[in-house]
Amino acid sequence: MDEKNYEDFISTVSHELRTPLTSIRGFSQTMLASWEKLDDESKKKFLKIIEEQSNRLINLVENMLCVTKLQSARDNLILKDVYVKPVVETVISVLKNQYRTNSFEIDINEKTPAILADKDKFQQVMTNLIENAAKYSAEDAAVTIKVRPESDFVSIKVINTGLEIEPEDYEKIFTKFSRLDNPLTRRTQGSGLGLYITKNIVEKMNGEISVASCDNTTTFEVCLPVSNIETRMQCNQ
Secondary structure, three states: OOHHHHHHHHHHHHHHHHHHHHHHHHHHHHHHHHHHHOOHHHHHHHHHHHHHHHHHHHHHHHHHHHHHHHOOOOOOOOOEEEOHHHHHHHHHHHHHHHOOOOEEEEEEOOOOOOEEEOHHHHHHHHHHHHHHHHHOOOOOOEEEEEEEEOOOEEEEEEEEEOOOOOHHHOOHHHOOOOOOOOHHHHHOOOOOOHHHHHHHHHHHOOOEEEEEEEOOEEEEEEEEEEOOHHHHHHHHO
16 A cells, blocks of 8 residues: 555544544443433443444454455455355345345355355455445345355346446445435444455456446445366365
């Protein structure tokens, strides 16, 4: 990272950190100063805000650490055979408790082979994409994960309904700190780092990621190479 980009990164990060920290401090001070005057409902409301902003802060710090690792040689991936279905099921089991108004539909071809990927990083990719789909979906909308084997790769699509992404913004959303300006993004907090991290991880695993949006439906597609287990087993004999 050159000096200018580093300065821009620090400036943006400082701004992003300040918002949740200010909220946490403000509501904590209010509760400490006015504890006896606040009713139980107000206390619960303030504590909920503190919890949400704390989670936002944790996610932001984790994303920033991930960005710095991606831009260094220290982020070494361990590529091995990974099956998509159990990873997707694990991610959904966690997210469905957080996004209770959304439903999650899994459509995975039973003949889908293993992919060659870093399992932890692949799970991070799926978490980012599925959570992103749930976060920016219309209320009570379904998030669909569709997986199909192709010739030498596996196609993984995460589909949601909501406001469309304009074609001129397709590339923009994968850049650092990028957030589109529409009613859904305005009501949802985010650092603008998730898709940037996702794209970098996918490409480091020799894959590709793309987005298409029309008729209020947005599809993120990740293509990752098939793991040729049998060939590698023969080579190791």
